[in-house]
Amino acid sequence: MARTTIILDDDLLLEVKQLAQANGTTATAIIREALKTYIERQRRVRTLSFTGVGKSGRRSISKRAEAILRRKAKSREGW
Secondary structure (H helix, E strand, O other), X not given: XXXXXXXXXXXXXXXXXXXXXXXXXXXXXXXXXXXXXXXXXXXXXOOOOOOOOOOOOOHHHHHOHHHHHHHHHXXXXXX
Protein backbone atom coordinates (compact mmCIF):
# COMPACT_ATOMS: atom_id res chain seq x y z
CA MET A 1 0.00 0.00 0.00
CA ALA A 2 1.02 3.58 -0.56
CA ARG A 3 0.47 6.55 1.68
CA THR A 4 -1.23 9.66 0.30
CA THR A 5 -2.69 12.88 1.59
CA ILE A 6 -6.22 14.10 0.98
CA ILE A 7 -7.78 17.37 2.00
CA LEU A 8 -11.27 17.24 3.50
CA ASP A 9 -13.40 20.01 4.87
CA ASP A 10 -13.76 19.94 8.64
CA ASP A 11 -17.38 18.76 8.66
CA LEU A 12 -16.68 15.81 6.35
CA LEU A 13 -13.64 14.75 8.35
CA LEU A 14 -15.67 14.89 11.55
CA GLU A 15 -18.37 12.69 10.00
CA VAL A 16 -15.77 10.18 8.80
CA LYS A 17 -14.19 10.01 12.25
CA GLN A 18 -17.59 9.60 13.95
CA LEU A 19 -18.57 6.85 11.53
CA ALA A 20 -15.27 5.08 12.09
CA GLN A 21 -15.65 5.24 15.86
CA ALA A 22 -19.24 4.00 15.71
CA ASN A 23 -18.15 1.04 13.58
CA GLY A 24 -15.00 0.26 15.55
CA THR A 25 -12.71 0.96 12.63
CA THR A 26 -10.41 3.73 11.41
CA ALA A 27 -11.03 6.81 9.30
CA THR A 28 -8.52 5.37 6.84
CA ALA A 29 -10.60 2.21 6.43
CA ILE A 30 -13.78 4.24 5.88
CA ILE A 31 -12.13 6.43 3.23
CA ARG A 32 -10.50 3.43 1.51
CA GLU A 33 -13.84 1.60 1.29
CA ALA A 34 -15.60 4.73 0.00
CA LEU A 35 -13.01 5.16 -2.75
CA LYS A 36 -13.20 1.49 -3.74
CA THR A 37 -16.99 1.70 -3.99
CA TYR A 38 -16.81 4.90 -6.05
CA ILE A 39 -14.27 3.44 -8.47
CA GLU A 40 -16.29 0.24 -8.93
CA ARG A 41 -19.38 2.28 -9.81
CA GLN A 42 -17.42 4.39 -12.29
CA ARG A 43 -16.12 1.28 -14.03
CA ARG A 44 -19.67 0.06 -14.60
CA VAL A 45 -20.73 3.40 -16.14
CA ARG A 46 -18.12 3.48 -18.90
CA THR A 47 -19.32 3.06 -22.46
CA LEU A 48 -17.33 0.84 -24.77
CA SER A 49 -15.33 3.02 -27.14
CA PHE A 50 -15.54 0.75 -30.19
CA THR A 51 -19.27 1.30 -30.70
CA GLY A 52 -19.97 2.10 -34.33
CA VAL A 53 -16.63 0.90 -35.69
CA GLY A 54 -17.95 -1.84 -37.96
CA LYS A 55 -20.86 -2.30 -40.32
CA SER A 56 -23.59 -4.80 -39.55
CA GLY A 57 -25.80 -4.00 -42.50
CA ARG A 58 -28.66 -3.20 -40.12
CA ARG A 59 -29.52 0.43 -39.41
CA SER A 60 -31.37 -0.39 -36.21
CA ILE A 61 -28.12 -1.53 -34.54
CA SER A 62 -26.68 1.96 -34.41
CA LYS A 63 -29.90 3.34 -32.97
CA ARG A 64 -30.02 0.63 -30.30
CA ALA A 65 -26.26 0.35 -29.59
CA GLU A 66 -26.38 1.56 -25.99
CA ALA A 67 -29.29 -0.72 -25.08
CA ILE A 68 -27.62 -3.70 -26.74
CA LEU A 69 -24.32 -3.07 -24.96
CA ARG A 70 -26.03 -2.65 -21.59
CA ARG A 71 -27.94 -5.90 -22.07
CA LYS A 72 -24.78 -7.77 -23.07
CA ALA A 73 -22.81 -6.34 -20.17
CA LYS A 74 -25.50 -7.39 -17.71
CA SER A 75 -25.72 -10.90 -19.09
CA ARG A 76 -21.92 -11.13 -19.27
CA GLU A 77 -22.28 -13.44 -22.22
CA GLY A 78 -19.87 -12.92 -25.06
CA TRP A 79 -20.88 -11.84 -28.53
